[in-house]
Amino acid sequence: MSNVTQVMFLRRAANLAGNYVLAPLLGRSSTSTYWYLPDPTNLRSEEDLARYHNFSPSPFYVIDYRTRTTYEFTSPDGILRLPYPNPIGPQINPEAAFQCALGWHDRYVLDGSHGARERFFLYADYFAERQTPTGDFNYLFDWFESTAPWHSALAQSRGASMMLRAFLLSGDDRYVRAALLALDRFDVDCSAGGYQAIFEPEGVIYFEEYPKEKNAVINGFMASLFALYEIGHWLGDRRCRDLFDAGIRSLERMLPYYTLPWWTLYDRGADAGRNVHSPRYQKMVINYLKALSVLSKSPTLRHFRDHWGRLDTPQNRAKAYFFKARRKLLYR
Structure with a gap:
C-alpha cells in the first residue's frame, strides 16, 4: 500500500x-x-391506500418522514444543511431537504402540529424560487463523479411531491408548474440532460439517481416512482401515470439482478454484484417495496417485498455490515 x-x-x-x-x-x-432516522411506510394495505387517496386537505406522504423534523441543525434561513466532512462542509442536499419538508407537511396534516404548515411552506417557497428554468433542483456540491451543478431523479421526484402538496394546501398554481416541471425530463435520456437510462441486462428504462454515473441505484429508482404516481393521480397527468406504469414493469424485471442468495444490492455499477445494501438501506428498500406493491398491485413486487424481508436476519445483517464497511474503507 x-x-x-x-x-x-x-x-x-x-x-x-x-x-x-x-x-x-x-x-x-x-x-x-x-x-x-426511522422512516416507515404509510402504505401497507388497501385500507391505507383508500385513506391516502381520500385524505384532506392534502395527502400524507407514502413514507413517514416526520422524524426528519427532529434533526437538529443550524442555518441562517431555516433550510436543512447536512454537515458533510471537509472539504465539502455543510451543504443543502435537495433530497434531504425535501424529506424534511414532507415531514413537516405530515406533522401538519396528521398531527396538527403548531407551526408545521409554515415550516413546510418555507421549504416549498425556497426551492420554487431556485428551481432552474428546465426544472432541476440542483445539487451545488461535488459528490464523487457527479460534479456541481448536478441533478437526480430521486430529488426531482421528492421535490415534485412537495410542490404538489403546496398546491393542494394553497391553491397557488405556481406550485403545480413547479411539480410538473420537475418531472418534465423523465422521458429524456440522461445523455441528453434528462433522467431516463436503460438497464442493459433487460433493455428496460429506469430513472437514474446519478445521471452522470448511470449506476442504476435501486432505492433511487424506486423512490423516483412515487411522484409519478402522485402527479398522475392528483393532477390527472396521463404522461406521469404512463411513466409510473412503465417504471413498475421495469422494476419487476430488474429486481432479480439485485437479489443475492443472502441479501440485496445497492446498485449495478462498474462492480455490479458487490455493492450490498447496508442493513439500514435494506430496511428502507423493503419499505419502498411495501408502498409500491400497494400502489401498483403488482404480485411481483409483493413477492420481492416478502423475499427481501425474509433475508433480513441478524446473521445476514452482520455480514452486510462487514461488506459495507469494507467497501467504504477501500473505495468510497
Missing part, C-alpha cells in the same frame, strides 16, 4: 468513525444521524 493510499484509507476510516460511531454516541448531528 503506497503512502497516498494509506492516507486515503486513514481519512476514510476517520470519517466513518466520526460519522457512524462517534456522532451517534455523543449525540452530535452528522449525515448518518439524519439518513438513519
